[in-house]
Every structure is written in structure tokens, then in C-alpha cells.
Amino acid sequence: VAKKNAKQKRRDVPGADHLARHCNSQRVIRDLITREIKGVWPEAFELRVTLNETYLSTHWMEYFLRDDIDKQFKEVVKALRKKREVKANSAVARLKAGPVVDAGTARGHSIRIRDRSSQSNPGYAGIEGMPSDNADRELLAMLANECCVQVRGVHEIDL
Amino acid sequence: MTTPHIDTSRMPSQNWILVVQKLLQSRDPSSPSLAPARLPPTSSFSASEAQVSPLSSPSLELQLFDNAAELKVLFSKIAMHLSPEWRATIFEQVDALLKLEDWEDDSSLIKIGTFSTFLRFVIYMAPDQCPSLGVGPTGHLLAAWVKGAQRITVQFLPNDQAIATLIKEGTREKETVAWRGHVVDLKLFIERFGAAEVMSEVESGKKER
Numbered sequence: 304v305a306k307k308n309a310k311q312k313r314r315d316v317p318g319a320d321h322l323a324r325h326c327n328s329q330r331v332i333r334d335l336i337t338r339e340i341k342g343v344w345p346e347a348f349e350l351r352v353t354l355n356e357t358y359l360s361t362h363w364m365e366y367f368l369r370d371d372i373d374k375q376f377k378e379v380v381k382a383l384r385k386k387r388e389v390k391a392n393s394a395v396a397r398l399k400a401g402p403v404v405d406a407g408t409a410r411g412h413s414i415r416i417r418d419r420s421s422q423s424n425p426g427y428a429g430i431e432g433m434p435s436d437n438a439d440r441e442l443l444a445m446l447a448n449e450c451c452v453q454v455r456g457v458h459e460i461d462l
Numbered sequence: 463m464t465t466p467h468i469d470t471s472r473m474p475s476q477n478w479i480l481v482v483q484k485l486l487q488s489r490d491p492s493s494p495s496l497a498p499a500r501l502p503p504t505s506s507f508s509a510s511e512a513q514v515s516p517l518s519s520p521s522l523e524l525q526l527f528d529n530a531a532e533l534k535v536l537f538s539k540i541a542m543h544l545s546p547e548w549r550a551t552i553f554e555q556v557d558a559l560l561k562l563e564d565w566e567d568d569s570s571l572i573k574i575g576t577f578s579t580f581l582r583f584v585i586y587m588a589p590d591q592c593p594s595l596g597v598g599p600t601g602h603l604l605a606a607w608v609k610g611a612q613r614i615t616v617q618f619l620p621n622d623q624a625i626a627t628l629i630k631e632g633t634r635e636k637e638t639v640a641w642r643g644h645v646v647d648l649k650l651f652i653e654r655f656g657a658a659e660v661m662s663e664v665e666s667g668k669k670e671r
Contacts, residue, residue, distance in 0.1 A: 327564075327566045327568055327569055328558075328559075328561075328564045328566075328569075329559055329569055329570065329596050329597040330596055330597075330598075330604075331596070332594045332596065332606045332608065332615075333594055334594070335551060335555075335592060335594060341594065341606075341608050342606075342608065342613070344596050344598070344604050344606065344615055345615060345627055346596070346598040346599060346602075346604060346617060349598070349599050351568070351599060387566070387567060388566060388567075389566075390563070390564050390565075390566055391564075392561075392563075392564045393564070393566065440625055440627055440640035440642070441627070441638050441639070441640045443627070444615070444627035444629060444638050444640060445638055447615075448613070448629050448636065448638065449636060449638070
């Protein structure tokens with residue numbers, strides 16, 4: 304019953320807000336000489352088929368505080384570190400929620416972004432409605448390029 | 463009649479071919495001679511093909527080293543087609559992708575068959591610019607060519623197959639196109655989409671072949 308109630312309480316993340324997606328160093332595109340981050344691969348937004356993932360794990364940045372983006376990134380990394388190890392060479396991609404939903408609509412998917420935060424995982428949010436087989440490559444490319452407004456390295460966030 | 467004797471001590475065992483055939487199913491499971499044989503698990507020659515997520519033994523460090531070595535050996539076989547600068551850049555990136563210090567739960571070893579497809583593509587396509595490399599969640603090698611707002615990202619699959627996404631500025635908005643097929647056709651697709659210049663020489667990240 305408690306689980307059902309928790310599900311009912313899940314709010315949609317507003318379209319003007321932002322989501323953070325952690326990308327390990329293997330999914331970050333860097334300049335070959337300067338090592339500056341140039342973006343992330345579409346594969347950073349794939350659902351893990353082997354784990355039967357039904358939604359994409361993200362964090363709702365405005366959940367932590369409204370206007371300070373630097374602090375939002377720090378809070379996201381802090382929340383991630385409660386659950387797993389986060390390496391300095393990995394990165395966090397910042398996506399605007401509205402365009403994520405719009406990209407889904409354009410590709411024929413009904414996407415919802417819902418708050419899944421809990422005491423142990425504050426700010427946790429899921430992008431629901433993505434194809435479970437990752438077959439829609441255009442959608443993944445749109446998430447990586449058109450919806451992604453910024454990618455910041457964890458070493459930079461930790462400073 | 464004497465039993466024929468075969469002296470196997472002088473046979474070159476390294477040239478033997480072992481053929482394993484499926485055993486006949488026993489109608490009487492109690493008969494030990496006809497019971498299905500329990501074969502020991504076979505070991506793979508390639509660590510990267512055996513598993514993508516190296517959480518079990520041998521040690522992670524050893525698996526990462528073996529994976530990088532396999533890829534470099536494969537590269538060395540076609541090294542004459544690419545410049546020393548390409549070799550250095552590819553090796554440097556392979557080492558970075560398989561770095562123990564950066565390894566996370568969702569990191570993957572690189573499947574050698576996908577690296578082979580990548581090499582075939584760069585030799586055939588002959589891009590001026592060396593790509594930025596990555597690894598997908600399933601161990602497939604990724605390559606990206608970026609030039610301003612335009613970019614080509616390719617996920618290389620085994621057996622010369624690939625999945626690519628091409629992004630370029632349209633007259634009003636960005637155009638995104640996805641493609642899947644043989645890497646030989648990828649070259650034609652990139653040229654037809656008018657994105658070949660993304661792979662040509664650029665100010666930063668320039669690497670001569």
C-alpha cells in the first residue's frame with residue numbers, strides 16, 4: 304500500500320526545469336588535443352536491456368534549489384555518490400525537460416518525466432516511455448544533441 | 463590377429479583438429495555409456511568477446527590490459543594503411559577508455575569485432591580527422607566526428623555493420639538522421655547527406671593520416 308501511495312504521489316517534472324544524466328567517461332566525447340568535453344554519445348541515453356530498465360535514470364536539478372546551476376550540479380553528484388561511485392573523468396549532461404518530451408512526441412513516443420525521489424535518493428527522476436529496445440536512434444541522438452544544453456565534467460563540478 | 467598399434471608420440475599435436483559432435487541422446491538415462499556427456503566449460507580466446515562487464519575473475523586490471531593488447535595487435539596488422547599520428551591517437555584513446563581508475567559499474571570492455579569494423583571503415587572512408595572514440599553499454603566501439611554544430615556519431619557492430627546518426631544545420635533547424643547497414647554503404651550515406659566535410663581537416667583535433 305505504501306508503494307502504491309508513493310507511486311500516486313509522483314509528480315511530473317515541469318518542462319522548464321532540467322534533468323541531469325550521469326555519463327561515464329566512455330560515453331563522453333572529448334577534443335582529442337585539449338580533452339575539452341564536446342558532448343555525449345546518443346548511447347549515453349540507452350536503457351539497459353540486460354537489467355530490463357523501463358525508464359531512464361536522471362536527477363531533477365531544480366528539486367535541490369532553483370537558480371544556482373553550479374550548486375545543482377554539486378547536489379546531483381552528491382546524490383549519485385549516495386548510490387554509487389562517481390569518477391572524476393565522468394560527466395553530467397544537463398537536459399531541458401520540455402524538449403525531451405517534445406522529442407518523444409516528434410518520434411511518436413509518449414514520454415513522461417516523473418519525480419521518483421526518496422529519502423535515500425533525493426531528486427531522482429525517470430524518463431518514462433522510451434522504447435525498451437533502444438531501436439529509435441533518432442530519439443537518442445535528439446536527446447544527446449538537441450535536448451542536452453550542457454555537459455560538465457565531474458572533476459569540474461567537484462572543484 | 464594382433465591389435466594395430468599406432469605410435470602417437472611423434473605426431474605433431476598442434477596440427478590436430480578436434481571435432482566435437484553432439485552425442486546421441488540416451489533412451490535409457492541410467493546407462494552410463496549413453497548418458498549425455500558433461501563437457502567442461504570452454505574458455506574464450508578473447509576476453510572482450512567473452513563478457514562485456516568484467517566483474518568476475520580474472521582480475522579487472524588484467525582483463526583491461528588484455529583487451530587493450532588485443533585491440534593494439536589488431537591495429538598493428540593494418541598499421542601500414544594509417545599514419546603514425548593516427549596510431550598514437552587511437553592507442554592513447556584505447557588506453558583512456560580502458561583505464562582502471564575511470565572504470566565504473568556501467569563501463570564495458572571493447573568487443574574486438576566492433577574495433578575491426580571501425581578499422582575497415584576508416585581505411586575505406588579515409589577521413590582526414592581522427593575521431594573521438596567511446597564505448598557503448600554493450601561493448602561496441604563508438605566514434606564521433608564533430609565540426610561546430612555538425613556531428614557524425616557511429617556505433618560500430620561486428621561483421622562490418624554500423625549504426626550512425628548524422629546531425630547538421632538545416633535552413634531552419636537541426637536535421638537528425640539515423641542509418642544502419644554495412645560500413646561500405648555508410649561512406650555513401652555520409653556523402654549523400656552532405657556531411658563528409660565533418661570528417662575533413664578542422665582547426666582543432668586535426669590528425670593527418
